[in-house]
Amino acid sequence: MAGPENEFCFRVRYSDTDQMGTFSSDRALDWFEHGRTELLRQVGLPYAEVEKRGVFLPVAEAHVKYLGRARYDDLLEVTTTAAMVGKARLRCEVRIVHAEGRTPVAEGWTIHAFVDSAGRPIRPPDWFVQTLERHSE
Amino acid sequence: MAGPENEFCFRVRYSDTDQMGTFSSDRALDWFEHGRTELLRQVGLPYAEVEKRGVFLPVAEAHVKYLGRARYDDLLEVTTTAAMVGKARLRCEVRIVHAEGRTPVAEGWTIHAFVDSAGRPIRPPDWFVQTLERHSE
Amino acid sequence: MAGPENEFCFRVRYSDTDQMGTFSSDRALDWFEHGRTELLRQVGLPYAEVEKRGVFLPVAEAHVKYLGRARYDDLLEVTTTAAMVGKARLRCEVRIVHAEGRTPVAEGWTIHAFVDSAGRPIRPPDWFVQTLERHSE
Amino acid sequence: MAGPENEFCFRVRYSDTDQMGTFSSDRALDWFEHGRTELLRQVGLPYAEVEKRGVFLPVAEAHVKYLGRARYDDLLEVTTTAAMVGKARLRCEVRIVHAEGRTPVAEGWTIHAFVDSAGRPIRPPDWFVQTLERHSE
Numbered sequence: 001m002a003g004p005e006n007e008f009c010f011r012v013r014y015s016d017t018d019q020m021g022t023f024s025s026d027r028a029l030d031w032f033e034h035g036r037t038e039l040l041r042q043v044g045l046p047y048a049e050v051e052k053r054g055v056f057l058p059v060a061e062a063h064v065k066y067l068g069r070a071r072y073d074d075l076l077e078v079t080t081t082a083a084m085v086g087k088a089r090l091r092c093e094v095r096i097v098h099a100e101g102r103t104p105v106a107e108g109w110t111i112h113a114f115v116d117s118a119g120r121p122i123r124p125p126d127w128f129v130q131t132l133e134r135h136s137e
Numbered sequence: 138m139a140g141p142e143n144e145f146c147f148r149v150r151y152s153d154t155d156q157m158g159t160f161s162s163d164r165a166l167d168w169f170e171h172g173r174t175e176l177l178r179q180v181g182l183p184y185a186e187v188e189k190r191g192v193f194l195p196v197a198e199a200h201v202k203y204l205g206r207a208r209y210d211d212l213l214e215v216t217t218t219a220a221m222v223g224k225a226r227l228r229c230e231v232r233i234v235h236a237e238g239r240t241p242v243a244e245g246w247t248i249h250a251f252v253d254s255a256g257r258p259i260r261p262p263d264w265f266v267q268t269l270e271r272h273s274e
Numbered sequence: 275m276a277g278p279e280n281e282f283c284f285r286v287r288y289s290d291t292d293q294m295g296t297f298s299s300d301r302a303l304d305w306f307e308h309g310r311t312e313l314l315r316q317v318g319l320p321y322a323e324v325e326k327r328g329v330f331l332p333v334a335e336a337h338v339k340y341l342g343r344a345r346y347d348d349l350l351e352v353t354t355t356a357a358m359v360g361k362a363r364l365r366c367e368v369r370i371v372h373a374e375g376r377t378p379v380a381e382g383w384t385i386h387a388f389v390d391s392a393g394r395p396i397r398p399p400d401w402f403v404q405t406l407e408r409h410s411e
Numbered sequence: 412m413a414g415p416e417n418e419f420c421f422r423v424r425y426s427d428t429d430q431m432g433t434f435s436s437d438r439a440l441d442w443f444e445h446g447r448t449e450l451l452r453q454v455g456l457p458y459a460e461v462e463k464r465g466v467f468l469p470v471a472e473a474h475v476k477y478l479g480r481a482r483y484d485d486l487l488e489v490t491t492t493a494a495m496v497g498k499a500r501l502r503c504e505v506r507i508v509h510a511e512g513r514t515p516v517a518e519g520w521t522i523h524a525f526v527d528s529a530g531r532p533i534r535p536p537d538w539f540v541q542t543l544e545r546h547s548e
Binding site for chain 3: 425426428430432435437482
Binding site for chain 2: 300304332
């Protein structure tokens with residue numbers, strides 16, 4: 001069963017670049033976050049509201065493969081999918097390509113814990129898990 | 138009456154650079170923040186503890202003049218002074234130079250409001266103002 | 275004579291926030307840069323192409339007034355105008371408000387030098403100045 | 412054979428935090444970079460000079476496990492080791508703990524390609540590999 005999928009485009013900002021002329025490696029994790037934000041909004045679980053309900057999804061693990069350069073102002077397309085792994089964790093897969101030509105830029109994944117506002121592990125709430133499932137095939 | 142002064146050195150990180158080969162302009166404000174942190178620690182008012190006492194110092198206004206390039210791994214020296222302006226605001230002056238040769242990199246200032254954890258303006262606490270005065274000449 | 279004006283909207287990213295719950299002060303300069311990028315594209319002078327022609331516009335001076343909070347995922351609107359000041363400098367004015375309700379977030383300006391790829395001052399090229407003028411009223 | 416090892420300490424900056432009150436997940440990759448910089452300087456291969464010799468070490472792959480919170484101004488200790496993997500890649504292992512108490516914050520690794528200034532793969536230069544070996548046990 002595949003989880004919901006979101007696609008969105010953005011442009012590389014000047015501050016994303018470094019002196020090697022491509023994007024700074026840490027930016028990939030920022031772009032992955034942007035992808036999660038758009039995916040959760042799409043399925044009706046805007047993350048700002050998830051936090052308002054007292055549920056936080058800190059990154060527990062992240063993996064990035066850098067596949068190609070991206071320059072300032074390049075238009076990139078981010079494809080994000082999300083699914084529960086086991087009973088207590090969310091996994092997001094992300095792939096970033098150039099919008100034009102679709103040459104790859106980066107791909108990877110993040111795994112997220114479910115915690116309360118004090119950082120204590122909690123059981124993923126039913127409303128979260130069921131909404132995610134409803135948008136899966 | 139001049140306020141307390143702090144000097145510290147740091148190295149430009151790779152992610153501070155951009156494709157122009159110097160530091161990204163937004164980094165200057167991050168370095169100014171670093172300067173304030175070190176100055177407040179020096180006078181016995183570590184900002185982490187200031188916040189624990191319920192006092193927050195958000196930036197209300199900032200000004201930067203960019204005076205020269207700084208490359209990856211360059212050793213920079215930051216000089217920061219702080220003083221109250223009027224009854225309700227803190228002003229920090231910052232100057233950044235190359236540690237070697239002292240060629241200028243950037244200078245500027247920030248003005249800070251005093252607010253509580255909800256963001257409401259508060260009167261600067263006596264313990265803050267008096268400590269700052271004790272370290273002034 | 276007012277210069278060309280650009281408006282665009284974007285959402286505050288999670289990494290733009292800090293523990294005060296609003297955006298990190300250095301982010302404002304990044305958003306100003308984003309505004310310039312969109313304005314220059316709109317008038318037919320995409321900055322990536324300006325650099326390809328050997329013309330660089332480093333920030334020489336920047337000023338920011340912080341006028342209100344902005345939280346993660348808030349939709350903000352950036353309005354940017356640009357005009358030459360004197361014969362050798364570009365000035366951009368920026369205003370950022372909440373897209374909904376239009377409460378102010380930040381405003382300010384940046385002044386830019388014209389330099390070549392080695393960082394040496396150059397005369398602003400005619401094709402740049404004239405294009406800017408054509409889009410002014 | 413273990414590669415050279417570097418330890419250094421730094422403090423979490425305000426802009427490293429996000430509204431969850433801990434550090435933004437992308438910051439870990441910036442800190443890993445900082446660790447590599449210090450390790451390469453220690454063995455006599457300052458990365459700024461490596462680039463001056465025409466050798467670039469872009470990140471090809473990165474992995475991070477987030478093990479604990481770190482707050483603004485917390486003093487963190489970064490331990491970095493580096494070794495060649497196969498004939499063409501450098502691997503850095505990083506571990507970040509609180510300097511006081513040594514509770515873990517993050518750990519992970521990065522793998523680096525060797526490329527020239529145009530981004531083309533090159534054979535790792537002997538002077539690089541041999542220096543690294545001389546500092547290994």
